[in-house]
Amino acid sequence: MSDQKRFVDPGTHLSDLATHFVVCCPKCKGRALINPYENTWRLACTKCFHVEEPGHWYGHLTAYVSVKCRECHHPLTRNTAVDGQWKKLKLKCPHCGDETEYTAHLSRHSMHHGLMTDPVFGLPLWLQKSFGQDLFWAYHYEHLSLLEQYVKAKLRERSIIARGSKNSLMFSRLPAFIRKAGHRVELLKLIKELQIKTL
Numbered sequence: 001m002s003d004q005k006r007f008v009d010p011g012t013h014l015s016d017l018a019t020h021f022v023v024c025c026p027k028c029k030g031r032a033l034i035n036p037y038e039n040t041w042r043l044a045c046t047k048c049f050h051v052e053e054p055g056h057w058y059g060h061l062t063a064y065v066s067v068k069c070r071e072c073h074h075p076l077t078r079n080t081a082v083d084g085q086w087k088k089l090k091l092k093c094p095h096c097g098d099e100t101e102y103t104a105h106l107s108r109h110s111m112h113h114g115l116m117t118d119p120v121f122g123l124p125l126w127l128q129k130s131f132g133q134d135l136f137w138a139y140h141y142e143h144l145s146l147l148e149q150y151v152k153a154k155l156r157e158r159s160i161i162a163r164g165s166k167n168s169l170m171f172s173r174l175p176a177f178i179r180k181a182g183h184r185v186e187l188l189k190l191i192k193e194l195q196i197k198t199l
């Protein structure tokens with residue numbers, strides 16, 4: 001077997017790939033880039049030139065409260081999707097009727113309306129497309145090329161020097177539909193479409 005048909009998993013973690021992101025601009029839906037910028041991140045749209053620094057979370061956010069009523073100590077819990085950076089949730093006690101706002105624990109989620117989002121702004125990734133019931137996605141073009149190499153390879157090997165636990169290896173955690181050899185041709189077509197995607 002020739003060398004280019006071999007694919008050696010370099011032991012890449014998904015977090016190693018979270019160095020920059022290509023997303024849909026929150027203003028114009030065009031292609032925007034999120035890159036490291038002075039100890040934080042900065043989004044810059046290639047289409048409308050919108051620039052934004054982290055602060056607003058556009059993605060799926062849920063707020064969770066589990067407390068005892070301040071009046072009668074009846075246990076109260078609520079878990080709900082919220083907008084923006086809302087840190088308080090109003091709860092009405094079913095026991096004594098007292099109603100007040102309690103501080104909530106906020107959780108950010110990676111999926112929003114069925115799309116994968118970036119971890120900085122929660123914006124939909126630019127490089128994603130559904131594949132049957134599944135979703136194929138990449139953080140950026142280099143990530144997409146790595147997936148392309150993986151899909152192209154006839155022989156997949158896990159690096160001998162595996163880093164961390166087996167489960168943390170990106171390639172061993174890839175969804176089954178990407179690992180399935182029978183999907184190779186269709187997946188390579190999809191990857192090509194994403195590589196040339198422009199708005």
Ligand SMILES: [Zn+2]
Pocket residue numbers: 025026027028029030031032045046047048049050
């Ligand atoms: Zn834009």
Ligand SMILES: [Zn+2]
Pocket residue numbers: 069070071072073074093094095096097098
């Ligand atoms: Zn109460």
